Amino acid sequence: MSDITRFGVSLKSTLLDKFDRLIEQSGYKNRSEAIRDLIRDRMVAEEWISSDRETVGVFSLIYNHEQRELNKTLTNIQHRYVDIIVSSTHIHIDHHNCLEVVILKGKSSLIKKITDELASTRGVKHGKLIMTSTGSDLD
Numbered sequence: 538m539s540d541i542t543r544f545g546v547s548l549k550s551t552l553l554d555k556f557d558r559l560i561e562q563s564g565y566k567n568r569s570e571a572i573r574d575l576i577r578d579r580m581v582a583e584e585w586i587s588s589d590r591e592t593v594g595v596f597s598l599i600y601n602h603e604q605r606e607l608n609k610t611l612t613n614i615q616h617r618y619v620d621i622i623v624s625s626t627h628i629h630i631d632h633h634n635c636l637e638v639v640i641l642k643g644k645s646s647l648i649k650k651i652t653d654e655l656a657s658t659r660g661v662k663h664g665k666l667i668m669t670s671t672g673s674d675l676d
């Protein structure tokens with residue numbers, strides 16, 4: 538643990554009280570872990586701003602499989618990006634609706650392009666991208 542550095546932070550006590558309440562509600566045992574997570578979250582956001590960094594996205598989409606050509610269109614888009622799409626899972630939610638979860642690894646700009654294309658396909662009811670990270674720069 539010799540690479541651990543301790544540092545002091547100055548802030549208004551009212552703000553610290555609010556922060557302490559917030560992190561307690563979220564289940565944190567101490568401020569350090571909460572602050573580490575905030576820092577990592579900001580660093581991941583930065584990965585997504587610099588468009589040529591390799592990163593990871595988890596994309597979910599909900600659609601009605603009975604919509605004409607929709608299934609085929611979504612599959613065709615995914616086949617165009619086999620180098621970026623690491624995994625894709627299809628779940629039949631009910632008689633009409635399908636959930637697809639697509640995991641992508643590559644440049645953030647390309648991940649956004651692919652997931653925008655999937656989400657904006659006519660008939661897709663909901664598409665949501667979780668912008669996460671390879672984790673390699675987070676320690």
Ligand code: NI
Pocket residue numbers: 602627628629630634635636
């Ligand atoms: Ni299905």
